[in-house]
Amino acid sequence: MLDLFVLVICGAILLGGILAVTVSGTLVASVSAGAAGLFASLGFLLLGAPDVAMAEAAIGSGLGIFIFLYALKKTGQSGRADE
Numbered sequence: 001m002l003d004l005f006v007l008v009i010c011g012a013i014l015l016g017g018i019l020a021v022t023v024s025g026t027l028v029a030s031v032s033a034g035a036a037g038l039f040a041s042l043g044f045l046l047l048g049a050p051d052v053a054m055a056e057a058a059i060g061s062g063l064g065i066f067i068f069l070y071a072l073k074k075t076g077q078s079g080r081a082d083e
Helices: 002-022 026-046 050-074
Strands: none
Touching: 002 026, 026 050
């Protein structure tokens, strides 16, 4: 059963990464990249590495996306595709 959950999480990571690369808006791309990172941290948790999962969730998904969205705000971009 755990193997099935890990495969579903891996599929969600791949889907989030593909969406981050293919969408046209930077806001949507950053959110989908953050979702891929959160799924990666969930995968680490399921595989028995809670310390790596916490680091990925805090730094990879949380802080990285926060800094990217802050940079978008400071440059005056909304991150939408229609700009």
